[in-house]
Amino acid sequence: MRRILPTIVFTQFACTSLWFAGNAVLPELQQELNLEQDALGLITSSVQLGFIAGTLCFAFLSLADRVSPRLLFMLCAVAGAATNALLVFLPADFTTILLLRVATGFLLAGVYPVGMKIAASWYSGSLGKAIGYLVGALVLGTAFPHLLRALGNSLHWQSTLLTISGLAAVGGLAMYLLVPDGPYLRKGAAFDIRNMLQAFKVNEFRAAAFGYFGHMWELYTFWAFVPVILAYSLPELTTVQISLYSFCVIAAGAIGCVGGGHLSQRFGSARVAFVQLLLSGLCCLAAVFLLAVSSTIVIIPFLLFWGVVVAGDSPQFSALNARTAPQHLVGTALTVVVSIGFALTIVSIQFTTYILKFMPLPVVFALLVVGPILGLLSLRQLVGRQ
Incomplete structure:
Protein backbone atom coordinates (compact mmCIF):
# COMPACT_ATOMS: atom_id res chain seq x y z
CA MET A 1 0.00 0.00 0.00
CA ARG A 2 2.84 2.41 0.80
CA ARG A 3 4.30 2.12 -2.68
CA ILE A 4 1.02 2.89 -4.48
CA LEU A 5 0.97 6.69 -4.31
CA PRO A 6 4.73 7.15 -4.95
CA THR A 7 4.45 4.85 -7.96
CA ILE A 8 1.43 6.69 -9.37
CA VAL A 9 3.22 10.01 -8.81
CA PHE A 10 6.37 8.79 -10.59
CA THR A 11 4.48 7.35 -13.54
CA GLN A 12 2.45 10.53 -13.98
CA PHE A 13 5.64 12.61 -13.91
CA ALA A 14 7.42 10.30 -16.36
CA CYS A 15 4.61 10.04 -18.88
CA THR A 16 3.46 13.66 -18.92
CA SER A 17 7.00 14.78 -19.71
CA LEU A 18 5.91 13.98 -23.29
CA TRP A 19 3.56 17.00 -23.21
CA PHE A 20 6.01 19.88 -23.69
CA ALA A 21 8.82 17.86 -25.28
CA GLY A 22 8.30 19.71 -28.56
CA ASN A 23 8.30 23.09 -26.82
CA ALA A 24 11.60 22.38 -25.11
CA VAL A 25 13.46 21.68 -28.36
CA LEU A 26 11.61 24.32 -30.37
CA PRO A 27 14.56 26.78 -30.64
CA GLU A 28 16.70 24.07 -32.29
CA LEU A 29 13.84 23.07 -34.58
CA GLN A 30 13.20 26.71 -35.51
CA GLN A 31 16.85 27.14 -36.44
CA GLU A 32 17.06 23.85 -38.36
CA LEU A 33 13.75 24.20 -40.24
CA ASN A 34 13.47 28.02 -40.40
CA LEU A 35 10.14 27.97 -38.56
CA GLU A 36 8.06 31.10 -38.00
CA GLN A 37 7.49 32.61 -34.55
CA ASP A 38 3.94 31.27 -34.36
CA ALA A 39 5.34 27.72 -34.40
CA LEU A 40 5.16 27.71 -30.58
CA GLY A 41 1.40 28.14 -30.59
CA LEU A 42 0.90 25.58 -33.36
CA ILE A 43 3.08 22.89 -31.77
CA THR A 44 1.43 23.36 -28.37
CA SER A 45 -2.05 23.39 -29.87
CA SER A 46 -1.35 20.25 -31.91
CA VAL A 47 -0.74 18.30 -28.70
CA GLN A 48 -3.90 19.75 -27.21
CA LEU A 49 -5.86 18.87 -30.36
CA GLY A 50 -4.64 15.28 -30.25
CA PHE A 51 -5.47 15.08 -26.56
CA ILE A 52 -9.01 16.31 -27.23
CA ALA A 53 -9.49 13.75 -30.01
CA GLY A 54 -8.19 11.02 -27.72
CA THR A 55 -10.39 11.95 -24.79
CA LEU A 56 -13.46 12.17 -27.00
CA CYS A 57 -12.67 8.77 -28.51
CA PHE A 58 -12.09 7.18 -25.10
CA ALA A 59 -15.22 8.82 -23.71
CA PHE A 60 -17.35 7.74 -26.68
CA LEU A 61 -16.25 4.14 -26.15
CA SER A 62 -16.25 4.47 -22.31
CA LEU A 63 -12.79 2.87 -22.42
CA ALA A 64 -11.74 4.26 -19.03
CA ASP A 65 -14.70 2.43 -17.46
CA ARG A 66 -14.64 -0.77 -19.53
CA VAL A 67 -10.93 -1.61 -19.84
CA SER A 68 -8.45 -2.20 -17.01
CA PRO A 69 -7.15 1.33 -16.31
CA ARG A 70 -3.65 -0.02 -15.56
CA LEU A 71 -3.48 -1.75 -18.95
CA LEU A 72 -4.88 1.27 -20.79
CA PHE A 73 -2.37 3.55 -19.04
CA MET A 74 0.59 1.31 -19.94
CA LEU A 75 -0.38 0.86 -23.60
CA CYS A 76 -0.92 4.59 -24.11
CA ALA A 77 2.28 5.55 -22.29
CA VAL A 78 4.48 3.18 -24.31
CA ALA A 79 2.82 4.13 -27.60
CA GLY A 80 3.12 7.84 -26.71
CA ALA A 81 6.83 7.36 -26.02
CA ALA A 82 7.18 5.74 -29.44
CA THR A 83 5.43 8.57 -31.32
CA ASN A 84 7.56 11.13 -29.52
CA ALA A 85 10.73 9.21 -30.48
CA LEU A 86 9.64 9.03 -34.13
CA LEU A 87 10.38 12.76 -34.38
CA VAL A 88 14.04 11.74 -34.35
CA PHE A 89 13.81 9.07 -37.05
CA LEU A 90 11.36 10.51 -39.60
CA PRO A 91 12.22 13.34 -42.03
CA ALA A 92 12.31 16.63 -40.11
CA ASP A 93 9.64 18.88 -41.58
CA PHE A 94 7.00 20.96 -39.84
CA THR A 95 4.05 18.89 -41.07
CA THR A 96 5.58 15.69 -39.68
CA ILE A 97 6.27 17.40 -36.37
CA LEU A 98 2.67 18.57 -36.04
CA LEU A 99 1.22 15.17 -36.96
CA LEU A 100 3.41 13.33 -34.47
CA ARG A 101 2.58 15.85 -31.75
CA VAL A 102 -1.12 15.28 -32.47
CA ALA A 103 -0.56 11.52 -32.13
CA THR A 104 1.32 12.01 -28.87
CA GLY A 105 -1.50 14.16 -27.51
CA PHE A 106 -4.05 11.51 -28.53
CA LEU A 107 -2.20 8.87 -26.50
CA LEU A 108 -1.79 11.18 -23.51
CA ALA A 109 -5.58 10.92 -23.18
CA GLY A 110 -4.93 7.44 -21.83
CA VAL A 111 -2.45 8.77 -19.27
CA TYR A 112 -3.71 11.89 -17.48
CA PRO A 113 -7.45 11.19 -16.90
CA VAL A 114 -6.85 7.45 -16.55
CA GLY A 115 -4.18 8.15 -13.94
CA MET A 116 -6.77 10.14 -11.98
CA LYS A 117 -9.17 7.20 -12.14
CA ILE A 118 -6.44 4.87 -10.84
CA ALA A 119 -5.78 7.27 -7.96
CA ALA A 120 -9.53 7.47 -7.24
CA SER A 121 -9.65 3.66 -7.08
CA TRP A 122 -7.16 3.70 -4.20
CA TYR A 123 -8.10 6.83 -2.28
CA SER A 124 -11.59 7.90 -1.29
CA GLY A 125 -11.73 10.22 1.72
CA SER A 126 -8.27 11.64 0.95
CA LEU A 127 -8.86 11.97 -2.79
CA GLY A 128 -8.07 15.71 -2.89
CA LYS A 129 -4.72 15.08 -1.22
CA ALA A 130 -3.87 12.10 -3.44
CA ILE A 131 -4.76 13.92 -6.67
CA GLY A 132 -2.75 16.90 -5.38
CA TYR A 133 0.36 14.71 -5.52
CA LEU A 134 -0.70 13.22 -8.85
CA VAL A 135 -1.25 16.57 -10.60
CA GLY A 136 1.87 17.92 -8.92
CA ALA A 137 3.73 15.13 -10.71
CA LEU A 138 2.02 16.11 -13.97
CA VAL A 139 3.22 19.70 -13.48
CA LEU A 140 6.79 18.54 -12.89
CA GLY A 141 6.57 16.28 -15.91
CA THR A 142 5.33 19.18 -18.02
CA ALA A 143 8.23 21.35 -16.82
CA PHE A 144 10.89 18.61 -17.07
CA PRO A 145 11.78 19.09 -20.78
CA HIS A 146 12.76 22.71 -20.02
CA LEU A 147 15.08 21.52 -17.24
CA LEU A 148 16.57 18.83 -19.44
CA ARG A 149 17.30 21.42 -22.10
CA ALA A 150 18.82 23.86 -19.60
CA LEU A 151 21.08 21.27 -17.95
CA GLY A 152 21.91 19.45 -21.14
CA ASN A 153 22.52 22.45 -23.35
CA SER A 154 25.18 20.52 -25.27
CA LEU A 155 22.70 17.72 -26.08
CA HIS A 156 21.24 17.57 -29.55
CA TRP A 157 17.48 17.91 -29.68
CA GLN A 158 17.31 14.27 -30.78
CA ALA A 168 7.72 7.78 -20.38
CA ALA A 169 7.99 4.11 -21.41
CA VAL A 170 9.45 3.19 -18.01
CA GLY A 171 6.60 5.07 -16.31
CA GLY A 172 3.95 3.19 -18.25
CA LEU A 173 5.46 -0.20 -17.42
CA ALA A 174 5.82 0.73 -13.75
CA MET A 175 2.12 1.58 -13.49
CA TYR A 176 1.08 -1.80 -14.89
CA LEU A 177 3.55 -3.88 -12.90
CA LEU A 178 3.48 -2.13 -9.52
CA VAL A 179 -0.06 -0.73 -9.10
CA PRO A 180 -2.87 -3.34 -8.86
CA ASP A 181 -6.54 -2.45 -9.17
CA GLY A 182 -7.65 -0.38 -6.18
CA PRO A 183 -10.31 -1.37 -3.64
CA TYR A 184 -12.60 1.48 -4.75
CA LEU A 185 -12.52 0.58 -8.44
CA ARG A 186 -16.12 0.60 -9.62
CA LYS A 187 -17.57 -1.82 -12.13
CA GLY A 188 -17.42 -0.17 -15.53
CA ALA A 189 -20.39 1.12 -17.44
CA ALA A 190 -21.65 -0.65 -20.53
CA PHE A 191 -21.18 1.28 -23.75
CA ASP A 192 -23.85 3.93 -24.20
CA ILE A 193 -23.30 7.14 -26.16
CA ARG A 194 -25.43 8.97 -23.57
CA ASN A 195 -22.71 8.28 -20.96
CA MET A 196 -20.73 11.23 -22.33
CA LEU A 197 -23.23 13.85 -21.19
CA GLN A 198 -25.16 12.11 -18.41
CA ALA A 199 -22.92 13.48 -15.65
CA PHE A 200 -23.75 17.09 -16.64
CA LYS A 201 -27.31 16.55 -15.42
CA VAL A 202 -25.93 16.67 -11.85
CA ASN A 203 -25.83 20.30 -10.63
CA GLU A 204 -22.77 19.83 -8.41
CA PHE A 205 -20.81 18.14 -11.18
CA ARG A 206 -21.75 20.89 -13.62
CA ALA A 207 -20.54 23.59 -11.19
CA ALA A 208 -17.21 21.83 -10.66
CA ALA A 209 -16.77 21.25 -14.39
CA PHE A 210 -17.41 24.88 -15.36
CA GLY A 211 -15.03 26.05 -12.63
CA TYR A 212 -12.41 23.77 -14.19
CA PHE A 213 -13.08 25.21 -17.64
CA GLY A 214 -12.35 28.73 -16.37
CA HIS A 215 -9.12 27.47 -14.82
CA MET A 216 -8.04 25.79 -18.08
CA TRP A 217 -8.56 28.98 -20.11
CA GLU A 218 -5.61 30.44 -18.23
CA LEU A 219 -3.35 27.49 -17.34
CA TYR A 220 -1.86 26.12 -20.55
CA THR A 221 -1.63 29.51 -22.24
CA PHE A 222 0.44 30.74 -19.32
CA TRP A 223 2.63 27.61 -19.38
CA ALA A 224 3.16 27.71 -23.14
CA PHE A 225 4.21 31.37 -23.12
CA VAL A 226 6.42 31.43 -20.01
CA PRO A 227 9.60 31.52 -22.18
CA VAL A 228 8.06 34.32 -24.26
CA ILE A 229 7.17 36.30 -21.13
CA LEU A 230 10.71 35.89 -19.78
CA ALA A 231 12.30 36.95 -23.07
CA TYR A 232 10.01 40.02 -23.21
CA SER A 233 10.40 41.17 -19.61
CA LEU A 234 14.07 40.21 -19.16
CA PRO A 235 15.71 40.51 -22.60
CA GLU A 236 19.18 40.13 -21.08
CA LEU A 237 18.57 36.45 -20.24
CA THR A 238 20.41 33.78 -22.22
CA THR A 239 18.63 30.82 -23.83
CA VAL A 240 19.82 28.51 -21.04
CA GLN A 241 18.61 30.93 -18.37
CA ILE A 242 15.20 31.19 -20.03
CA SER A 243 14.91 27.37 -20.07
CA LEU A 244 15.93 27.11 -16.42
CA TYR A 245 13.57 29.84 -15.27
CA SER A 246 10.78 28.34 -17.39
CA PHE A 247 11.25 25.04 -15.60
CA CYS A 248 11.15 26.75 -12.20
CA VAL A 249 8.01 28.76 -12.98
CA ILE A 250 6.05 25.79 -14.36
CA ALA A 251 7.37 23.36 -11.74
CA ALA A 252 6.33 25.78 -8.97
CA GLY A 253 2.80 24.62 -9.68
CA ALA A 254 3.66 21.33 -7.96
CA ILE A 255 3.93 23.27 -4.68
CA GLY A 256 0.43 24.63 -5.18
CA CYS A 257 -0.90 21.17 -6.06
CA VAL A 258 0.63 19.31 -3.11
CA GLY A 259 0.06 22.16 -0.64
CA GLY A 260 -3.52 22.56 -1.83
CA GLY A 261 -4.04 18.83 -1.47
CA HIS A 262 -3.07 18.96 2.20
CA LEU A 263 -5.18 22.08 2.81
CA SER A 264 -8.18 20.39 1.21
CA GLN A 265 -8.18 17.88 4.08
CA ARG A 266 -9.07 20.73 6.43
CA PHE A 267 -10.90 23.29 4.32
CA GLY A 268 -12.40 21.19 1.53
CA SER A 269 -11.52 21.03 -2.18
CA ALA A 270 -14.01 23.71 -3.24
CA ARG A 271 -12.60 26.38 -0.89
CA VAL A 272 -8.99 25.60 -1.80
CA ALA A 273 -9.76 25.70 -5.53
CA PHE A 274 -11.69 28.97 -5.14
CA VAL A 275 -8.85 30.76 -3.33
CA GLN A 276 -6.16 29.59 -5.77
CA LEU A 277 -8.28 30.48 -8.80
CA LEU A 278 -8.92 33.92 -7.27
CA LEU A 279 -5.20 34.48 -6.72
CA SER A 280 -4.27 33.40 -10.24
CA GLY A 281 -6.94 35.75 -11.60
CA LEU A 282 -5.37 38.60 -9.62
CA CYS A 283 -2.00 37.66 -11.14
CA CYS A 284 -3.53 38.14 -14.61
CA LEU A 285 -4.54 41.67 -13.68
CA ALA A 286 -1.21 42.41 -12.01
CA ALA A 287 0.59 41.34 -15.21
CA VAL A 288 -0.36 44.67 -16.81
CA PHE A 289 1.91 46.48 -14.37
CA LEU A 290 4.54 43.94 -13.31
CA LEU A 291 5.50 42.41 -16.67
CA ALA A 292 6.40 45.89 -17.92
CA VAL A 293 9.02 46.22 -15.15
CA SER A 294 12.32 44.93 -16.51
CA SER A 295 13.70 43.78 -13.17
CA THR A 296 14.70 40.24 -12.21
CA ILE A 297 13.83 40.78 -8.53
CA VAL A 298 10.28 41.72 -9.56
CA ILE A 299 9.58 39.44 -12.54
CA ILE A 300 10.95 36.12 -11.25
CA PRO A 301 9.18 36.12 -7.83
CA PHE A 302 5.95 37.26 -9.51
CA LEU A 303 6.08 34.50 -12.13
CA LEU A 304 6.98 31.90 -9.49
CA PHE A 305 3.95 32.89 -7.40
CA TRP A 306 1.75 32.86 -10.50
CA GLY A 307 3.14 29.43 -11.32
CA VAL A 308 2.15 28.16 -7.86
CA VAL A 309 -1.47 29.33 -7.94
CA VAL A 310 -2.23 28.87 -11.65
CA ALA A 311 -1.84 25.10 -11.33
CA GLY A 312 -2.57 24.56 -7.65
CA ASP A 313 -6.34 24.45 -8.07
CA SER A 314 -6.25 21.79 -10.81
CA PRO A 315 -6.20 18.70 -8.54
CA GLN A 316 -9.03 20.07 -6.44
CA PHE A 317 -11.17 20.53 -9.53
CA SER A 318 -10.36 16.96 -10.51
CA ALA A 319 -11.30 15.74 -7.03
CA LEU A 320 -14.56 17.69 -7.15
CA ASN A 321 -15.38 16.27 -10.58
CA ALA A 322 -14.60 12.72 -9.41
CA ARG A 323 -16.72 13.09 -6.26
CA THR A 324 -19.76 14.69 -7.91
CA ALA A 325 -19.92 12.49 -11.03
CA PRO A 326 -22.18 9.40 -11.08
CA GLN A 327 -19.95 6.72 -9.58
CA HIS A 328 -20.37 4.22 -12.42
CA LEU A 329 -19.25 6.91 -14.88
CA VAL A 330 -16.28 8.49 -13.10
CA GLY A 331 -13.76 7.60 -15.78
CA THR A 332 -15.94 8.75 -18.66
CA ALA A 333 -17.06 11.93 -16.83
CA LEU A 334 -13.46 12.93 -16.04
CA THR A 335 -12.43 12.23 -19.62
CA VAL A 336 -15.23 14.37 -21.09
CA VAL A 337 -14.51 17.28 -18.75
CA VAL A 338 -10.79 17.15 -19.48
CA SER A 339 -11.54 17.00 -23.22
CA ILE A 340 -13.67 20.15 -23.11
CA GLY A 341 -11.11 21.89 -20.89
CA PHE A 342 -8.31 21.21 -23.34
CA ALA A 343 -10.44 22.37 -26.26
CA LEU A 344 -10.62 25.70 -24.48
CA THR A 345 -6.82 25.78 -24.17
CA ILE A 346 -6.50 25.67 -27.97
CA VAL A 347 -8.84 28.64 -28.33
CA SER A 348 -6.97 30.52 -25.61
CA ILE A 349 -3.49 29.75 -27.00
CA GLN A 350 -4.41 30.66 -30.59
CA PHE A 351 -6.27 33.79 -29.47
CA THR A 352 -3.25 34.88 -27.43
CA THR A 353 -0.86 34.15 -30.32
CA TYR A 354 -3.01 36.27 -32.64
CA ILE A 355 -3.56 39.32 -30.44
CA LEU A 356 0.13 39.45 -29.46
CA LYS A 357 0.66 40.83 -32.96
CA PHE A 358 -1.42 43.90 -32.12
CA MET A 359 -1.24 44.47 -28.35
CA PRO A 360 1.54 44.74 -25.74
CA LEU A 361 2.32 41.44 -24.00
CA PRO A 362 1.36 42.62 -20.47
CA VAL A 363 -2.11 43.65 -21.68
CA VAL A 364 -2.60 40.38 -23.57
CA PHE A 365 -1.94 38.24 -20.51
CA ALA A 366 -4.22 40.39 -18.39
CA LEU A 367 -7.06 39.30 -20.69
CA LEU A 368 -6.68 35.73 -19.40
CA VAL A 369 -8.56 36.90 -16.30
CA VAL A 370 -11.82 36.16 -18.14
CA GLY A 371 -11.33 32.45 -17.41
CA PRO A 372 -10.81 32.76 -13.65
CA ILE A 373 -13.75 35.16 -13.33
CA LEU A 374 -16.16 32.75 -15.01
CA GLY A 375 -14.72 29.82 -13.05
CA LEU A 376 -15.19 31.62 -9.73
CA LEU A 377 -18.81 32.45 -10.54
CA SER A 378 -19.52 28.77 -11.19
CA LEU A 379 -17.55 27.44 -8.22
CA ARG A 380 -19.06 29.66 -5.56
CA GLN A 381 -22.16 27.48 -5.16
CA LEU A 382 -19.97 24.54 -4.13
CA VAL A 383 -18.01 26.65 -1.66
CA GLY A 384 -21.22 27.54 0.18
CA ARG A 385 -22.07 23.87 0.63
CA GLN A 386 -18.80 22.80 2.28
Missing part, protein backbone atom coordinates in the same frame (compact mmCIF):
# COMPACT_ATOMS: atom_id res chain seq x y z
CA SER A 159 18.95 13.12 -27.53
CA THR A 160 16.55 15.22 -25.49
CA LEU A 161 13.51 13.65 -27.16
CA LEU A 162 14.83 10.10 -26.81
CA THR A 163 15.54 10.63 -23.12
CA ILE A 164 11.98 11.84 -22.55
CA SER A 165 10.57 8.89 -24.51
CA GLY A 166 12.58 6.40 -22.48
CA LEU A 167 11.36 7.93 -19.24
